[in-house]
Amino acid sequence: MKKYLLAFLFSTFACTAIAQxxxxxxxxxxxxxxxxxxxxxxxxxxxxxxxxxLDEYYRKLQNDNGWLxxxxxxxxxxxxxxxxxxxxxxxxxxxTLRQKVLRYINWTLDHQRPSGFFxxxxxxxxxxxxxxxxxxxxxxxWPRMIMLKVLQQYYxxxxxxxxxxxxxxxxxxxxxxxxxxxxxKWTEWATxxxxxxxxxxxxxxxxxxxxxxxxxxxxxxxxxxxxTHLFGARNWVMAAAAQQNDEHWMNRHGVNVGMGxxxxxxxxxxxxxxxxxxxLQTGIRDIMTLHGLPHxxxxxxxxLHGNEPSQGVELCATVESMFSLEEILSxxxxxxxxxxxxxxxxxxxxGQITEDFISRQYFMMANQVQITRGVFHxxxxxGRGMNNVFGxxxxxxxxxxxxxQGWTKFTRNLWYSTPSGGLAALLxxxxxxxxxxxxxxxxxxxxxxxxxxxxxxFTFRMSGTVSFPLELRVPGWCREASIWVNGAKQPAAKxxxxxxxxxxxxxxxxxxxxxxxxxxxxxxxxxxxxxERGPLVYALKIEEAWKMDSIPQEGRYYEARPQSDWNYGLPxxxxxxxxxxxxxxxxxxxxxxxxxxxxxxxEIIAEGRKIPGWKLVEGVAVLPVTxxxxxxxxxxxxxxxxxxxxxxxxxxxxxxAFPVVP
Numbered sequence: 155m156k157k158y159l160l161a162f163l164f165s166t167f168a169c170t171a172i173a174q175x176x177x178x179x180x181x182x183x184x185x186x187x188x189x190x191x192x193x194x195x196x197x198x199x200x201x202x203x204x205x206x207x208l209d210e211y212y213r214k215l216q217n218d219n220g221w222l223x224x225x226x227x228x229x230x231x232x233x234x235x236x237x238x239x240x241x242x243x244x245x246x247x248x249x250t251l252r253q254k255v256l257r258y259i260n261w262t263l264d265h266q267r268p269s270g271f272f273x274x275x276x277x278x279x280x281x282x283x284x285x286x287x288x289x290x291x292x293x294x295x296w297p298r299m300i301m302l303k304v305l306q307q308y309y310x311x312x313x314x315x316x317x318x319x320x321x322x323x324x325x326x327x328x329x330x331x332x333x334x335x336x337x338x339k340w341t342e343w344a345t346x347x348x349x350x351x352x353x354x355x356x357x358x359x360x361x362x363x364x365x366x367x368x369x370x371x372x373x374x375x376x377x378x379x380x381x382t383h384l385f386g387a388r389n390w391v392m393a394a395a396a397q398q399n400d401e402h403w404m405n406r407h408g409v410n411v412g413m414g415x416x417x418x419x420x421x422x423x424x425x426x427x428x429x430x431x432x433x434l435q436t437g438i439r440d441i442m443t444l445h446g447l448p449h450x451x452x453x454x455x456x457x458l459h460g461n462e463p464s465q466g467v468e469l470c471a472t473v474e475s476m477f478s479l480e481e482i483l484s485x486x487x488x489x490x491x492x493x494x495x496x497x498x499x500x501x502x503x504x505g506q507i508t509e510d511f512i513s514r515q516y517f518m519m520a521n522q523v524q525i526t527r528g529v530f531h532x533x534x535x536x537g538r539g540m541n542n543v544f545g546x547x548x549x550x551x552x553x554x555x556x557x558x559q560g561w562t563k564f565t566r567n568l569w570y571s572t573p574s575g576g577l578a579a580l581l582x583x584x585x586x587x588x589x590x591x592x593x594x595x596x597x598x599x600x601x602x603x604x605x606x607x608x609x610x611x612f613t614f615r616m617s618g619t620v621s622f623p624l625e626l627r628v629p630g631w632c633r634e635a636s637i638w639v640n641g642a643k644q645p646a647a648k649x650x651x652x653x654x655x656x657x658x659x660x661x662x663x664x665x666x667x668x669x670x671x672x673x674x675x676x677x678x679x680x681x682x683x684x685x686e687r688g689p690l691v692y693a694l695k696i697e698e699a700w701k702m703d704s705i706p707q708e709g710r711y712y713e714a715r716p717q718s719d720w721n722y723g724l725p726x727x728x729x730x731x732x733x734x735x736x737x738x739x740x741x742x743x744x745x746x747x748x749x750x751x752x753x754x755x756x757e758i759i760a761e762g763r764k765i766p767g768w769k770l771v772e773g774v775a776v777l778p779v780t781x782x783x784x785x786x787x788x789x790x791x792x793x794x795x796x797x798x799x800x801x802x803x804x805x806x807x808x809x810x811a812f813p814v815v816p
Contacts, residue, residue, distance in 0.1 A: 176360075177423070178487030179570035179578055182589060184311035185244045187569050191584030191603070192745035196561055197246060199746075203511030204546065205242050205558045206251055208235055212546075212554065220274030221258045221301075223265065228274030228293075230343075231555035232258060233300035238558020240304055241566055244311040259308055262301060263316045270327025272320070273298050289331035294340040296347060298324075302354040321358050329370045337377040346410040348378030349417030353481060356423045371424045379405055381414035382421070382430055385437020394458040395444045398533045408454020408468050409552075411441065412475035419485040431486055438494075447520045448676065448684040448691050448810045449505060449802050450497030451475065455517045455532040455541075461679040463811040464774045466517030466532045466541065469553040472502050473560035480567040483580060489650060492580045493630045495564070496689040499581075500605045503560045504749040504803035508544055513712060514557055516549025517541045521775050521809050523696060525714040528773045538707060544806075545711030568600070576623035576656070582610055591622050596659075598624075603743060605689045606755045606801075608671045614663040623656035626667055631688060636668040673736045673758065675729050681780035682811035683729050685736065685758060685799055692758050692799035693808035695751060696720050716807055721769070722762030722797055723778075723786055723815030736760050754804035762797040763790050763815045780814040790815045 189197050200206065209215040213226075215235060220228025236255055243251035266272040267285045271292050278291040285291045302321065309317040328351075337344040352374050359367040384390040384405060394406045404410055415438065418430040445452040445461055452475075453459040455466030476498050483491040506518035515525075517532055519542065527539040535541060541549040569587040570578045577587065577596075582604045588597045597615040604610055612624070628635045628647045637644040637653060640663055647653045655665065671688035678684055685692040697717035704710040728735040737759040747753035767788055768778055780786050802810055 176573050177485050179484045179572060179580065181310075181484060181567060182569055182571055182587065184241055184307050184566060185247070186587055186589055187566055188245060188586045188588070189565050189584070190586055190600070192606075192748045193561075193565060193583045193585060195746045196749075197242060197565065199509070200238075200242055200511045200558065200561065201246055201248060201251060204554070205235075205239055205511065206248075206254075208239075208555070208558075209254055214551075214555075219258075222261050223275065225275075225280065228297070230297045230300060231551065233297050233304055234552065234555035235558060236304045237300055237307075237556070238560070238562050240307050240311075241562040242558065244307075245562065245565060255308075259305065262305070263314075263320055266320055266323065270323040270325075272324055273301065289327075289335035292331070292335065294344060295328075295337050295351070296341055296344040299344070299347060299350040299354075303350060306354050306357055318358070318361065321354070322362065322364065325355055325358065325367060325370055329366055329373065332370075332373050332377060337374070342404045343410075345377065346379045346404050346407070347413045348374050349381070349414060349420045349478075352378075352420040352424075353416060356420060359424075368424050371421060375417070375421045378417060379410070379414060381417040381437070382433045384414075385418065385440070386429075386433030388436065388440055391437065391440040391444055391458070395460055398457055398459065403457060406457040408452065408456055408458060408471040409474055411452070411454070411458060412471045412478055414478075415475065416478040416481050419482045423485060434482065434486075446678075447502075448678050449501035449520055450494060450691075451502040455534060457533040459531075459533050462531070463520035463679060463682070463777055464531055466519055466530070467502060467506075468517055469506050469514055470556045472498060472506075473557060473563075476503070476560055477563050480563060483567070484570060489580065489627050489652060490630060492627055493689075495567075496581060496605065496629070497691075499560070499564050500689050501691050501802040503564075505805070505808075507557060508712075509747070509750050513544040513546055513548075514553055515542060515544055516553055519774075521777060521811055523716050523720045523770070523775045523807055523809065524773065525712070525806065526773060527711075527713070530772065530774050538705065540705075540708050540711060543711040543713055545709065547708045548711045549708075572623065572625060574623055576625065578625035578627075579612070580625075580627050582627075591620050594618060594620050596620055596622075603755070604669075606743070606748065608669045608688065610667045610669070612665040612667070614659050614661060616659065616661050619658045619660045621656075621658045623654050624659075624665065626653040626655070626665075628653065629669060629689065631671075631674075631686070632669045633672070634670070636670075638664075638666040640664055673732050673738065675724075675732050678811045680777050680811075681782065681784065681814070682777055683724055683780075683814055684810050684812070685724075685732065685760070687738070687756075687758070690756070691802045691810060693802045693805045693810040694720060694722065694762075694812075695754075695757070695798040695800045695805060696807040696809075698751070698807050714807055719764065720775070720807070720809055721765050722795070722809065723765050723790060723813040724760065724762060725794065726785055726814050726816060728760060729784070729814055749801075749803050751800060751804050751806065754800040756801060758799040760797050760799060761794040762812075763792075763794050765790055765813060765815065768813070775809070777811060778813045784814055786813045786815050 218224035218226035221232040418434040422430040453465035454471035459465045506515040529535040599613045602610040739757040
């Protein structure tokens with residue numbers, strides 16, 4: 155495994171405790187960061203695809219929806235959709251989508267009960283009973299946690315004066331009610347995911363400084379699954395690797411784990427005790443050691459399920475883990491979380507969503523050489539075998555509604571403000587940021603093909619001169635970054651360092667950051683190897699034959715079968731000296747199609763040797779073992795063949811973890 159990833163996963167580090175209540179980095183108001191280049195095309199595709207139109211064809215979101223006052227669905231899926239559709243609407247400044255999401259937001263804000271409770275009408279209310287201070291007439295806390303995140307984002311974009319009093323009233327209702335009606339009263343989901351509730355309470359505390367919010371945060375923390383203890387004590391994650399029974403399965407549920415990551419950091423904002431961040435780091439290190447996969451995510455099908463590349467990853471787990479890490483990065487200030495976010499965003503996320511952003515997989519395999527109905531090696535196969543196929547509703551529909559937050563929140567978190575009054579680019583993609591510093595409007599254009607290119611240009615737009623620090627991250631995989639300011643070379647920066655340029659900026663100033671990307675290999679399950687370059691992991695390009703079918707219960711779905719061989723190992727000489735044996739080829743760059751196999755902007759040409767005995771077993775490409783001598787001991791064909799690797803996110807059929815052969 156690469157040195158930078160080892161450092162992130164296996165080292166215990168100390169973050170400097172923050173004396174004041176401000177975090178090292180704060181997200182900018184929604185809309186301040188605008189996508190450009192290929193990222194704009196990705197968000198535009200979302201608007202044209204399911205994010206922009208889900209309410210038009212998905213029955214749970216339509217007119218009888220509980221979040222519009224109807225008798226229909228009143229649980230998590232509408233807030234899930236809004237959690238991605240709201241930021242998309244305001245980042246693209248799309249009036250049509252804004253009007254769509256405002257229907258739900260306005261109904262929610264305008265129908266808060268006198269007690270402070272909010273959301274769809276409860277069964278008691280529909281039966282003629284009123285929801286008052288008696289929380290027993292309420293319903294599940296969990297979907298309201300998601301809607302609080304939606305309203306928080308909406309407020310940063312609009313400053314709607316209804317939002318702060320609305321939240322204050324609800325949080326006071328929670329404080330009065332949680333002892334009588336704890337998070338566990340209705341479902342275990344609220345118990346598992348209380349960190350989301352604390353996060354929004356912390357955001358409101360930064361605004362109002364109301365003392366009761368500290369008391370509320372402590373009460374919520376006490377009633378939430380003890381993720382801080384589980385991460386720090388370590389026995390939990392080892393047990394999750396050893397068993398898949400029905401005992402305590404909610405703390406092995408991959409989406410719960412992804413959401414639970416934020417709990418120690420969310421509560422740290424109220425305590426400022428280093429132990430919470432230390433426990434979090436221990437937990438992430440252990441999760442990725444025992445359950446990590448080359449694309450940056452941990453197995454979650456639905457349980458944590460070890461590090462075999464034939465295990466699944468739920469799409470909800472990916473987007474929730476990304477959001478948790480984005481919040482953790484803001485709160486802790488540690489740049490290694492940015493490395494982890496980019497690895498998920500540029501590999502795992504696009505790897506299980508179709509080009510049109512309509513269909514997706516419930517469970518994705520890292521080594522995925524066919525996509526068909528079946529049970530496979532998942533811990534939750536369901537009865538119809540639909541978890542691995544692509545489709546709008548295949549598997550469980552939580553991902554239909556929840557996948558929209560991945561790219562939108564990633565985009566918003568490309569830039570942060572700093573306590574010193576400056577700006578920080580901690581994640582990289584083509585974008586622009588517009589804000590006010592010292593009473594003057596400042597805009598910075600970020601031009602880049604990153605993660606496909608290694609150069610990033612920042613151009614300043616402003617009237618007059620504005621003094622502030624600009625912080626730039628050097629990723630952990632980059633040995634040494636080069637920086638130029640207006641053509642003048644600056645001191646180089648090493649892997650993991652933070653570049654701080656504090657100067658008087660003026661219009662047309664230009665900063666160029668060069669992040670050289672080396673081709674390397676990393677070590678994974680069964681001593682397999684993955685090929686990497688920068689934040690991208692590369693996978694074998696397999697010719698695909700797609701077929702559409704349907705079943706009444708889950709609608710249309712898509713299967714794919716291989717039309718070329720996939721059972722290759724990588725020669726040991728290549729693993730020993732990858733730069734000498736791997737050739738990078740740059741292809742025409744189409745910003746609309748970077749995540750497709752046919753138009754992948756980069757290829758790596760390698761030599762491989764077939765392993766005749768490596769065949770599908772019950773539909774799964776079970777990985778052969780490379781021994782500790784770094785070689786597969788079984789029969790391998792003598793002839794070498796030229797094989798093509800493409801970015802993991804561009805491949806739907808793929809091998810990413812390769813056995814090592816002679």
